[in-house]
Amino acid sequence: MGLYSKYFKRYKVPFLTAVFCVALEAVCDLLGPTLMSNIINTGIEQGALSKVYYWGALMVVVTFIGACFAVTRNILASKVSQRMGADLRYDLFEKIVHFSELSADKLESGSLITRMTNDTSQITQFVNGIMRIFLKAPITCIGSIVLASLLNFRLSLIIYGVVAIVAILIIVSMQLSYPRFYKLQQAMDKVNSVVQEYLIGIRLVKAFGTYDKETDKFETANTNLMEKGVASQIIVTLTSPLIAITVGIGTVIVILTGSSMFVSKLANPGDIAAFTIYMAQILTSLIMITNIFNTFVRTKASTVRIKEVLDSEEDFSNRSERKELSGDIEFRNVTFAYPSGSGVPAIKELSFSINNGQSLAIIGPTGSGKSTIAWLLLRFYDINSGAILINGHDIKELEVELVRDNISIVPQKPMLFSGSVAENIRWGNKEATEELMYEAANKAQASFISNMQNGYESTLGSAGVNISGGQKQRISIARGILKDSSVLILDDVTSALDAVTEAKVRENLDPKAINKTVITITQRCGTAMFADKILVMNNGVKVGYGTHSELMQTCEIYQDIYKTQIESSKEA
Template identity: 30%
Template sequence: MSNLWRLREYLRPYAGRMAAMLVLAVFASLAALATPRMIQAVIDGPVTRADDDGLWWLAAAILALGVAEAFLVWLRRYIQATVALGVEADMRRDIYAHVQKLHAGFHDRFQTGQLLSRATGDLGRIRRFAAWGMIFLVINVFTYVAVIAQLLQIYWPLGLVVAASAVPLFFLSRSFARGYIRASRAEQDQAGEVANTAEETAQGIRVVKAFGRSRHVIERFEGEAAKLRDISVGKVRMLSKSWSMFDAIPNLVLAAVLIGGSIAVAAGAMTIGELVAFVTLQLMLVWPIEALGWIIANGNEAMTAADRIFDVLDTEPAIVDRPGATDLDRADAKGHLRFEGVRFGYEGTGKEILTGLDLDVRPGETLAIAGVTGCGKTTLLSLAPRLYDVTEGRVTIDGRDVRDLTLSSLRRNVATAFEDPTLFSMSVRENLTLGREDATEADIEEALQVAQAEFVYDLPWGLDTRIGEQGLSLSGGQRQRLALARAVIVKPAVLILDDPLSALDVHTEELVERALASVLKGTTALVAVHRPSTVALADRVALLQDGTIVAVGTHSELLESTPAYRAVLSAEADTVGAAA
């Protein structure tokens, strides 16, 4: 219940509207509660005395009460909807903003489908609780207490019978709530698995089709969907069983009231008007009691949804600005990059990838990192922009620990182009200026020339052409060139290149390397070498082996002095040749 109680943080800004909503609900309930007593007055007064004039006045009063109740209910529900939708929008905004702050390690282990499920389905459950469940609980409790009070006033022996029905309802609801909360959590977790399976398949649709595995992924999805169906059917079975009991109890009590009331009328203890008012009031309890099952179910679903959402919101960002962190001004940045005694291992693996690594990249120098596949080149490159933080040691820019710099200024000065480029469902221009919104047309043109990405001008709407999801409407080489242009346009102090030319043909790669060479003259660059041709970009080469740098020198020096370097280049050349 604690996480559901924490929703008050999001309800607080709507306190005024919620107060108005409760006031409207109370007055609407009072109008509804007054109607049975008006009916009693009609039967025991004008009907009994055959007073037509009095009948019309009372009928007009009943009509006025009905109209007033309808208006109050409409206004209350409108306010309810605005509050619920506002809470949902606020929570969705906070979840999205918080996810952006979480470090890359969180996203490495947390399934995207589970995040989507929390940001959609779980928020929908909380919205329904905020819109209907919470207010109906208050209204129904008020209605129940007010009706019982009137029943006791009209004829207390039967009033006690109706009040006593609350005892079995209490034990029934408690038993139902215990089982339903477990079923709700299981259903919501499985809904996340279904969303994750669908999301993975949609992203990898080309691979699925290329390998002819459509039947396999369909069966996998059907299996997850079948689990969700079975869990949901079990939950519905539990709900329907309890709901039937919530229905049966008030109907049994109503039968007892009709029998007891008839006897009381025959004995002169009640008038016919009082019996009609009593039964009408009791019928007003049928909906609150029937709705009790729905309210409990809705509350339990909201509770588990809140638990799942706060699982994410309570995850502390591992990479944040240190207290006293300062900005790194681009005009002052020289780009002197150093790795000092760096050790690093991914969360949960218990294995170190980098083991006491030292490396010095001089300002304006282009240094290539060579090593066998899986030796940690990409990991090393991820430490400079703080996609991950070192386990031990430190990474510095111009002598300042990157952890002492604000993240925003660090990432303005350190730009990265990845081997596997990510493009977004937005225009070419928006993708290119993602890291520098104030880029001019001249900046864009220069970056496109460097990356040999002028093909964008031939797209249907040029720079304003929208790229499909993940940029799959473009070839692998085109995506890489756009990603490289996006990094170049920032004009950073340090440029990280994780083999961004791997998908290019030899001719295009040569053109890009020539253009990059001129751009990199004033920029410090760290380049992961996954194939020998990329070495041409580098002033020096560092060989990464067993988690540390074992040799640094020019390409020629390492070829001559370091057998391990020759072996790495030979292996990479063989891999490229086999791929070709």
């Protein structure tokens, strides 16, 4: 209920108005059989045509009023449920935007898409149903029982027995349905994840020709979804006919008992006819109530999944005084292990410092913790021990937005968005002028943009699928340069560039020329050797720190990298 409370407050007036209309519509429906009973008992049976006209006219008026209430609640239900669905999707997206890295690691993107679409739609339909028919069903059911009891208490005892049996069937149905519907949503997550994974890696699949493997993977997930769907629906499929049979048997018993009572002059024909209609209304209401509870079970599963997103840990939100930070960076005995990992530290007792306007290269084997240093500097995760300082301030005491405003990163895998080239370059600095954008592109050696059909207004597909890997990297570098930050992190961003282009980019990104601290994460000794300082990592531990010439004298791992990459290439 906590999930819906704020939305209920927001749409309290139209919601309560719709509920009021539903209640009055139900009352109008309940009056129908009683009015018909009066037509039979006081009009037809006694041959009083005026009574037939009177009660008939009243019945038409009541039906018309009920129809007006039905139209009103339908309009209100549609508007409120759709607005609530839109608000819920917005709140989910806003929450996802502020996800901590731990939350992002925990919930797969395919699952998040399912929760934002399928689960939200389920809740929207549930709210729409509450305002349209869900409240009407119990009112009609209870009202039919009460009015039937007032007409003839003996016949109403049959109804009590029928309702008791149906109640048991509904309770059993709910108990069996909930775990099955929850598993159904999880199976849908898996299908979405498989499809998304294939679309992301479609070129790799084509290159390796692994269509059969991907098809088998999807078939497995799709078959699992089908089986879970059948398992969840089988309860509903069995419950509804059992309820119909129970109420049908009850109706037959009412007619037989009523006929016997009529012969004994214990019941009027109108009462028996009204009882039959009330039994039909009760049948319809009970089937509705069954569907309500089945929908409730599905909605409960969706609600749990949505609350899991809304209750997820957000990014750090501490507040501090806004400060202008320089590029002075220091790591003091930093130890860190990924929260959802094996528990083995990715960084162990790491200490180093670099001054504003200097360049630092971080080099080491794969899995040595190079990129982790960048993630910690951006405070995607909190360290387990030690301290990270920027401009002398512990980043834990600074506002996260302030830290990230002063750091620009060009990731190892360039991520571009659908839109124009200009929009992608300006992504980190929307206020940048065209002159600054052109300058950033030139520094990134992205002159190819001018030769594109529409220049900087050329449209890029999702993830930049319509340009080459090297072009993606240079646009990504230009975006990083354009952001007005004191620290620029380059995470192996020249892997798709040739040696000449890389040299020009490196020259253009000289820290003294751009007045930034430049941190380059690389596996190339030829890239690292030009930095002011080089940090050598191995298995999360600092094994060397200094200039190229110093490390060539003191660091065995750096010497091995140099010999493997530089000297061997010279010999070749």
